[in-house]
Amino acid sequence: MALSGKVALITGGAKNLGADIARELANVGANLALHYNSNSSKADAAKLETELKQKHPSLQVKFYQGDLTTADAVTGLFKAVVADFQKVDIVVNTIGKVLKKPITEITEAEYDSMFAINSKAAFFILKEAAAHVPDGGKIITIVTALLAAFTGFYTSYAGSKAPVEHFTRGVSKELQQRRISVNAVAPGPMDTPFFYPQESPEAVAFHKANGMGNRLTETTDIAPLVRFLCTEGAWITGQTIFANGGYTTR
Template identity: 80%
Template sequence: MALTGKVALITGGVKNLGAQCAIELAGVGANLALHYHSAGGKKDAATLETTLKEKNPSIKVAFYQGDLTSAGAVTKLFQDVVRDFGHVDIVVNTIGKVLKKPITEISEEEYDTMFAVNSKTAFFVLKEAAAHVTDGGKIISIVTALLGAFTGYYTSYAGSKAPVEHFTRGVCKELQSRRISVNNVAPGPMDTPFFYPQESPEAVEYHKSNGMGNRLTMVEDIAPIIRFLCTDGAWITGQTIFANGGYTTR
């Protein structure tokens, strides 16, 4: 197995896209350090642990809880993972928060929260990943298809994910000599509970109609791309890979 003995830290790693990435990386032998945020994640973690053990009984899996919007919390997460596993080879950051509103209705508090979750967290995860990931490692941040589209109402969401592209470009150059590849993956509107609360039924149909086969992106479309970047795709670095069934294609 390509990742036997490797340690992958996945933030937001117990449900939806993060959980699917965990299952995918378990399938190629990676040990898994899985972070979750809300207290409800404990139940998701228990369910996922059973699935992972069935998929690959020989891997080590551990779980970590925390709000990662402070630099100190991100530092502690990495310290805990290194204490438990000895090293970190792969980091996949799936943390995100969406807001769909006209800019005239977005408060300062909402702006600060969006940038704390989508930009600040991504920055400090990259910082700690740069400090801890072993030579030849992989660092992947999840952004959004909206970085490739002109769309109203997601201004604070796309706007707070946009800096991650440049963080990634800078970090990829800084880590090139250590053969660490650093990339973003940008899914299209994805069929998870993250997507639905802010969308009307008509909007859901509109999003579907922009994708190949008239459907949303599925987590199963994205997780194999993450695996590829962690294995055979190691030569790719500094990129944002748009995977959205044509959603952003003109």
């Protein structure tokens, strides 16, 4: 298969989009190093591990828990994965935090948390990926379609994701001669448990009305795109790919 013998590290890989990306990459032969943040995801990790090992008994699947908002934590994750797998060929970063509030209500602590998770963690994951991924590898970060939108209340969310575009482009140039593709994928509002607490029923209806088929983005819309970028789509690099059913564009 296309990724036989490869090792894919997926941050936030125990549930939702991360889990669907794990399924896609396993289907084409990748061994999986799957990270999750908190104890609340342990049950999801255990369930996914059972599923993957039953479906793909020949693949290696290992889970790692940790808060990745410090450089040391990210370095520690990569060291642990390399110790277990001897290499990391693909890195997919799905972690993120959403906040919908007027700017007048956002506290300094909330600002710091948003940028630590959405921007700082992404930067140091890219840094470690650049140091560890071999020639011909793949690095992908999940961002947001709000990078192409003009709206209020998501100021800290879109703002903390925006630097990742620039990180992605810069790293893609640094790694271009090594044939390592580096991209960002920007889904539309996604039908996951992270979305609904932020939104009223009227807002959900509005978001659906702006997507093709009058629906939100599904994780299963995005996971095959990530798989494509890791296989046939390797010529694509330095891009932010807006996969949102027509929700928005630049």
